[in-house]
Amino acid sequence: MFNFDWLSGVSQETAKMIFLSMYALIGLLVLLLPTEYIYEGIAKEDRHWWNNLKLWSIVVLSILASIYNHF
Amino acid sequence: MLAGIDYFIVIAYIVGMLLLGLYFKKFVNNSEDYFLGGKSLPFWAIGMSIVVSDIGALDFVGVSGQAYRYGISVGNFDWVGSVPAMLLAAFIFIPYFWRGGMYTIPEYLGRRYNQKVRTIASVTWILFFALDLGVLFWASAVLLNVLMGWPIWISIVATAGVVGLYTYFGGITAVIMTDVVQFVIMFIGGFALVFLSLYEVGGWDNMVEKISTMGPEYRNHFDIIQPQDTKSPFPWTGILFGLTFVMANAYMIGNQSIVQRCLTAKNEWHAKASMIFGSALKMFIPILVLFPGLMAVVVHPGLADGDQALPMMIKSILPPGLVGLMFAAFFAGLMSSVDSLLNSTATLFTKDIYEPFIKKGADDKHYLKVGQITTLVLLLIGVATSPISSDFPGIYVAIQTFMSYFQGPIFAILLLGIFWKRTTEWGGLSALVIGIGFAIYLNVFKEQFFTIEDPFLYISWWSFLLGFIVNVVVSLLTKKHTEEQLKGLVFRSKILVENKKL
Numbered sequence: 075m076f077n078f079d080w081l082s083g084v085s086q087e088t089a090k091m092i093f094l095s096m097y098a099l100i101g102l103l104v105l106l107l108p109t110e111y112i113y114e115g116i117a118k119e120d121r122h123w124w125n126n127l128k129l130w131s132i133v134v135l136s137i138l139a140s141i142y143n144h145f
Numbered sequence: 146m147l148a149g150i151d152y153f154i155v156i157a158y159i160v161g162m163l164l165l166g167l168y169f170k171k172f173v174n175n176s177e178d179y180f181l182g183g184k185s186l187p188f189w190a191i192g193m194s195i196v197v198s199d200i201g202a203l204d205f206v207g208v209s210g211q212a213y214r215y216g217i218s219v220g221n222f223d224w225v226g227s228v229p230a231m232l233l234a235a236f237i238f239i240p241y242f243w244r245g246g247m248y249t250i251p252e253y254l255g256r257r258y259n260q261k262v263r264t265i266a267s268v269t270w271i272l273f274f275a276l277d278l279g280v281l282f283w284a285s286a287v288l289l290n291v292l293m294g295w296p297i298w299i300s301i302v303a304t305a306g307v308v309g310l311y312t313y314f315g316g317i318t319a320v321i322m323t324d325v326v327q328f329v330i331m332f333i334g335g336f337a338l339v340f341l342s343l344y345e346v347g348g349w350d351n352m353v354e355k356i357s358t359m360g361p362e363y364r365n366h367f368d369i370i371q372p373q374d375t376k377s378p379f380p381w382t383g384i385l386f387g388l389t390f391v392m393a394n395a396y397m398i399g400n401q402s403i404v405q406r407c408l409t410a411k412n413e414w415h416a417k418a419s420m421i422f423g424s425a426l427k428m429f430i431p432i433l434v435l436f437p438g439l440m441a442v443v444v445h446p447g448l449a450d451g452d453q454a455l456p457m458m459i460k461s462i463l464p465p466g467l468v469g470l471m472f473a474a475f476f477a478g479l480m481s482s483v484d485s486l487l488n489s490t491a492t493l494f495t496k497d498i499y500e501p502f503i504k505k506g507a508d509d510k511h512y513l514k515v516g517q518i519t520t521l522v523l524l525l526i527g528v529a530t531s532p533i534s535s536d537f538p539g540i541y542v543a544i545q546t547f548m549s550y551f552q553g554p555i556f557a558i559l560l561l562g563i564f565w566k567r568t569t570e571w572g573g574l575s576a577l578v579i580g581i582g583f584a585i586y587l588n589v590f591k592e593q594f595f596t597i598e599d600p601f602l603y604i605s606w607w608s609f610l611l612g613f614i615v616n617v618v619v620s621l622l623t624k625k626h627t628e629e630q631l632k633g634l635v636f637r638s639k640i641l642v643e644n645k646k647l
Binding site for chain 1: 217224225228229232235236240367368369370371372373374380381382383385386389412413414415416417418421422424425428587594595596597600603607
């Protein structure tokens with residue numbers, strides 16, 4: 075049990091899909107965050123698309139997913 | 146050995162860092178300046194600082210060694226082992242700590258559970274950081290010994306002297322701003338080695354082809370996802386359960402030296418952005434620290450000790466001048482890790498141990514002085530304990546072993562504390578004590594329980610799970626906290642829609 079023997083039947087390809095699905099799920103959760111919360115700390119008149127931390131997160135997750143997809 | 150120009154670069158770098166660090170002495174007027182940089186720092190500096198302090202000597206030497214032995218799967222630590230956890234920290238945990246005006250993670254645990262939990266967590270981190278310092282010093286000695294032929298103790302004492310001086314005077318502002326310069330130098334030096342090594346092995350495709358034909362032990366060298374039954378320490382089950390679910394979160398959310406940086410941000414947006422920016426930079430780290438180890442398989446096959454891979458590559462690939470730059474890059478990584486540990490441990494001791502137990506209600510200048518003196522004492526402890534890490538076969542694994550004792554249980558109580566209001570002080574305390582005890586037990590008898598070489602990922606998962614279960618069971622059996630006691634300490638969805646109201 076301590077060695078996760080019960081998962082020995084899961085192939086490397088399936089395991090990779092688990093990781094990729096996890097990145098997609100995290101991305102979805104980030105997109106669901108209220109925009110007001112994302113910008114908290116910046117004055118309303120100074121808010122621009124490049125301050126949008128959702129966008130930052132999606133870019134980072136996309137790069138991560140592409141690395142796992144490649145290797 | 147270094148050429149004349151290399152010595153010049155290294156000495157210019159060390160003196161430059163010392164002067165830059167000491168420049169920030171003038172910004173330290175009280176304990177908030179010393180421990181939280183006056184809450185005035187921008188996201189980009191904090192993001193760079195998080196990354197560079199996380200990839201010190203351990204990654205340059207240790208990860209290259211692991212990549213030499215096990216291949217690209219060691220990159221999981223900087224990819225899946227960082228990014229998801231940093232996003233979770235950025236959007237959920239950091240805003241809580243930032244809005245609560247906290248200095249330390251144990252301070253949150255103390256408010257959420259009780260003083261005992263705070264003290265145990267703080268003492269645990271202080272011990273871990275002190276041992277960590279020793280490992281860092283030893284890692285520097287390994288490289289210096291191979292590269293320059295310096296005696297072990299001379300390199301350790303020299304490192305301790307320079308870093309100790311600017312951390313003592315400049316506090317966390319000096320730590321973070323020197324980290325920014327160290328980050329730039331590390332990236333320049335690291336990429337120089339990667340490009341020249343790639344040229345030496347005839348390009349990426351040629352390297353892959355050569356390594357793949359070297360024998361069955363290299364069959365999975367380019368698979369980031371390793372099978373469950375691999376003999377390496379990185380089966381995908383360990384990466385998912387131990388690293389992604391526990392160790393990464395514990396490190397990014399529960400690690401004082403990481404979280405404290407975010408708490409220096411000038412506002413909440415900068416605090417969140419620092420983590421996300423850091424996660425983007427983190428993805429480049431495997432290129433710097435892992436690729437040289439892979440290329441060493443082609444250039445220096447058959448090394449008995451994988452930790453020699455990076456020093457050997459530096460020695461054989463880089464021309465004079467770049468050797469000095471690479472050494473400065475390595476030294477940058479080392480210094481940034483050491484200064485972080487020193488400042489964070491001084492914060493933990495001053496805020497969680499000294500202030501509540503030794504001298505309550507003293508004036509602010511007194512606590513500032515205590516923080517500075519603690520920095521000096523820690524430096525001496527780190528130097529004295531450094532030979533311990535020589536007993537472990539892989540430097541990087543050594544540090545993970547230390548971390549696996551504590552990370553799982555601490556993350557279990559942090560997670561339940563912030564997300565489940567029914568968690569009680571006795572639940573948290575018993576989870577912490579039993580979880581840490583279980584992790585130590587598993588580690589002592591690991592040959593009986595585990596089939597992989599270094600099961601630190603599995604140990605962190607199982608100790609987390611036990612800590613989680615114990616916390617739930619004991620909490621349900623003990624008296625719950627009142628709504629008033631929990632105000633501002635437990636996650637509520639309204640934090641997302643009603644800003645500044647916890």
